[in-house]
Amino acid sequence: DEVLAPSQVMGEILREWGVPTSVTRWSRGVNHDRFNPAQRDLAWRRGLGIGDDEVAVGFLGRLVKEKGLDVFAAALRTLKARGVKHKTLVIGEGPARDWFAQEVPDAV
Structure with a gap:
């Protein structure tokens, strides 16, 4: 009966793809x-352990590689290489926990 899109832009893309059903924005996310x-x-x-001058970067989810943990870890390495002060917070468990802990050893 209705297609829900996470953003207006995604809704426009769906309409461009020819989705004939009404597309409504489903506002999820941060209050x-x-x-x-x-x-x-x-x-x-x-x-x-987050310094006053550090950006808190969080991951919340099941720790499985399908969630893009490799991309997340690469992004954190990029932040470090660029000198961006940050602290990584991880909330979750899963089979890739040990692998992720090695990739992001300074995470809390």
Whole structure:
């Protein structure tokens, strides 16, 4: 009855592909009122080892290679190579946990 797209752009792409069904934006994701820099808790960040000048980069999901862990690890290496101060936070378990821990040894 209806196609749900995660963004307006994706909806436009679906229509360009000829999807005849009504395409509605399904707004998922982050609550920007709750999760914004004004709500930052420096004590919590410091407790996890995140420096005040570091960007927190998170992965939340099952730790399996199909989730693109290799791409995520490569992106983190790029950040490091470019001198971007960051701390990686990982929430999840899975069969690739040990592999991922070797790829991203500084993650919390």
